Amino acid sequence: MRKNTFSSVLAILFILFSSISLFAQTVSGRVIDKKTNETIPFVNVQIGENYGVITNQEGKFSINVSQFAETDSLTFSMVGYQKKSIALKDYQEEKVLLQEAVDELDEVLLMDRKLTAEEVMQRVNENIKENYNNSSxxxxxxxxxxxxxxxxxxxxxxxxxxxxxxxxxxxxxxxxxxxxxxxxxxxxxxxxxxxxxxxxxxxxxxxxxxxxxxxxxxxxxxxxxxxxxxxxxxxxxxxxxxxxxxxxxxxxxxxxxxxxxxxxxxxxxxxxxxxxxxxxxxxxxxxxxxxxxxxxxxxxxxxxxxxxxxGGGPIFNYITEIDDYEYTIDNVSTYNGEFIYVISFKPDSGFFGGGGKYIGKIYVSTETFAVVKADYQLDEGExxxxxxxxxxxxxxxxxxxxxxxxxxxxxxxxxxxxxxxxxxxxxxxxxxxxxxxxxxxxxxxxxxxxxxxxxxxxxxxxxxxxxxxxxxxxxxxxxxxxxxxxxxxxxxTSTYNPxxxxxxxxxxxxxxxxxxxx
Incomplete structure (x- = not known):
């Protein structure tokens, strides 16, 4: 009887320490578009309030979760995709599939009037001091x-x-x-x-x-x-x-x-x-x-x-120098629980243009008018x-x-x-x-x-x-x-060492x- 009891205790300890070991580790994987089966770069992989990583350009991620409990969840969020959460105890796959989000333009734009892209960018600049503060x-x-x-x-x-x-x-x-x-x-x-x-x-x-x-x-x-x-x-x-x-x-x-x-x-x-x-x-x-x-x-x-x-022009001048660019609202989507305008931009081709050099997209919160993401590159010929x-x-x-x-x-x-x-x-x-x-x-x-x-x-x-x-x-x-x-x-080092x-x-x-x- 004593032997059986001792064996049971060992079994319980083994399970306990195995469980602890399981979560005192780094969780890795690859994020993939469910429809196209293509990898998704720069997906936000988060656990806790402000703790997380980003998938690399190949869609891969690795995150240490040793300080979290098995009931805590990994959250995957990306512009244009539905947010997905997986509890650590349930995370088994190396592939995380994200579903493309359905645009909710009509719901978001239920307001007195529809803002133009230029008006959105003006509000972005008016709210910069309010939206960005890293003090303390x-x-x-x-x-x-x-x-x-x-x-x-x-x-x-x-x-x-x-x-x-x-x-x-x-x-x-x-x-x-x-x-x-x-x-x-x-x-x-x-x-x-x-x-x-x-x-x-x-x-x-x-x-x-x-x-x-x-x-x-x-x-x-x-x-x-x-x-x-x-x-x-x-x-x-x-x-x-x-x-x-x-x-x-x-x-x-x-x-x-x-x-x-x-x-x-x-x-x-x-x-x-x-x-x-x-x-x-x-x-x-x-x-x-x-x-x-x-x-x-x-x-x-x-x-x-x-x-x-x-001439030393800022790399963010497509946000601050709005007279030098043409803006178009492509659609409205969601990101990290916020509705966002998806705005494309290009250099202003008008008579008073000429200062813009970049093309790309800006993602702006419909509530706070904060820029939450921007993709940019030099325009052809620049x-x-x-x-x-x-x-x-x-x-x-x-x-x-x-x-x-x-x-x-x-x-x-x-x-x-x-x-x-x-x-x-x-x-x-x-x-x-x-x-x-x-x-x-x-x-x-x-x-x-x-x-x-x-x-x-x-x-x-x-x-x-x-x-x-x-x-x-x-x-x-x-x-x-x-x-x-x-x-x-x-x-x-001269060779990669994991x-x-x-x-x-x-x-x-x-x-x-x-x-x-x-």
Missing amino acids: MKFSIFHRAKNSTTPGRLKFDIKKADFIPKKTLREFNENMEKFAAKAKGTTTSFFDADLTEVAINEKDSLKIAVKKATTLVNEKKNNSMSSLLGDVVEQIGKKIKSSNTFKVRTGIIPIGDSVDLSSSFMNAEKDSIDSLSTNSLRYKYDNLLANDIFHNADEGVQLAIGGTGN HGKKFNWKLLLGIKFVEREKGGTVIFQKNENEKYSPKYIRTTGKMYAYADRSFVFKENDDNKDDRIKLKFKFTMEFDNAYTNEYLVIDSKTITTSEFASFKENLGIPVEK ETWKDYNIIAPTEDIEEYEY
Whole structure:
């Protein structure tokens, strides 16, 4: 009898701990359109009031649910689809099917008169200060960036080097030609990611603590402009045998009068051990979490989240500069329990137009007139930031493509704050520069002189994503006790490791991350 009782207790404990283990885990899956069987990107996957993730562009998600009970539910919401909730204890499928929502235009527009698209956008701007307020809040933000570089024309050439025999110099330049030929046309990519906590008080003071930072990169195959140029300059530096400093200039522009080349080159490898500093993020998050992101996201932060238009125009000017755009109400739908206007926009083609550069859709709450989502991209024939100093400085740059998605969500204060920001773009860069190194040696006959010239042409594609995983209201004392840090070292890996971000709430890795090869 005692044996049976003991066995029963063990069985109960096994079931109990199995149940605990089941919910102390990360839940993953893929969200799919029930009708078309296609994956749905950027679906809001939420559990609790302000805790959740977004599906990636492949419709996949992963969320840690260890702090929740089995009776809590995952909620899936997306513009144009019916909201769906599944209790954790009932979640078994890896596929979550969403049903397309039926437009409820007539019900929503039962008012004195139907607003025009322009009137809706006017009310959006009138209510910005009322709708967006991040004061006395703490955010947990995951950021991921992908950069892909494809070198075009490359040429590295030492024009003059008094300290290198002519035969050695000729061999060096021949090796550089082979190096350039091998790199040309070969696309390489790397991924940066970080998790950061940000606290804001009522006076808009901001505190930051970086929790984790990683880089997925194959440094042996990195074809970025800085990497390739660094490899070449390092080879030159190894041939310089001098304890003296150097005067360095490019064209007519002096760079330094006492540059220690040997120290710089020999420590190049040590300096490659990167860290992510808090100060490098402060300016960016101060703008991203501004109470009026549409006007306050200035040029610096816009470069961080996807670049500015020509002349520094805001990326949100399709919301704020309504005279530069034409708007059309396509329909009315629902999102996160709110009725929303779905408004398409394009540059104004009228006589007084000309300032607009983007096309896309804006999703506006019919009750609060807050922008809850926006999709945008450069119109055909338009470009983003551009400068051409090819003749003067040997530099040219143009943003050929740019677009993105911005999603806002109501917080505990019934105000709207960013939930997800995604920007993508393609850029072309050209540089044709020469550098002159002259040794600081009293003996003019023996001092080292070096003239180095390079021509580099690149196409670069980028994606930046910011996901607010968690947000909550904090008190003045909680803000005061928030512990900042100076930053943390970046964990570098050359192959994808699922353990790196295990148990963290992040944007689920895409196939190009999971299949990243050394």
